[in-house]
Amino acid sequence: DIQMTQSPSSLSASVGDRVTITCQASQDITTYLNWYQQKPGKAPKLLIYDASILEIGVPSRFRGSGSGTDFTFTISSLQPEDFAIYYCHQYDSLPFTFGPGTTVDI
Amino acid sequence: EVQLVESGGGLVQPGGSLRLSCAASGFTFSTYIMNWVRQAPGKGLEWVSYISGSSSNIYYADSVKGRFTVSRDNAKNSLYLQMNSLRAEDTAVYYCARDGRGDVWGKGTTVIVSS
DSSP states (O other): OOOEEEEOSEEEOOTTOOEEEEEEESSOOTTOEEEEEEOTTSOOEEEEETTTEEOTTOOTTEEEEEETTEEEEEESSOOGGGOEEEEEEEOSSSSOEEOOOEEEEO | OOEEEEEOOEEEOTTOOEEEEEEEESSOGGGSOEEEEEEOTTOOEEEEEEEOTTSOOEEEOTTTTTTEEEEEEGGGTEEEEEEOSOOGGGOEEEEEEETTTTOEEOOOEEEEEOO
């Protein structure tokens, strides 16, 4: 199984800050990597797919990059509605696996 | 509107069974891979099961293999998860999610396994 790690596990930031989260896969997943945002009591929301493609309707302050085993997710200017948990997710091979999540709070 | 709606969750005793359903609308259901993903209270996301559009390919997480069965009825635009021999550790919110990208999710249905 492919293991996904995320760093950091949590971070504190302020509105307007640039936030960066990294995700590492235990083996090459090319670009089969998604980033989700989850708020309390809600389903995950797809933000980025195929490592770097912005889902329709998602603000351009969200950006993803990387390939192979190392990936980066960036929020260029944190907004109040961005405080949430962010997960990476590989769908290169089954079983699909998620990273443990990164909590972004104030 | 593209939508997934889960149902069938509830409280069940250890060793019991439940059948979850996921009703799809707003897209051609039969052409999409579907997944079940769960989230235990206060925990992260765990992929549970995958089924291809034609049901020809089915996969399970090791944690549920032999106990859970995924199926779909493309004529009814519905996805199912039959859960048997339930354990306390199966307590979670269960989501259905479309495609490998997980571009559409339902709101989830809660399963509580407790005596």
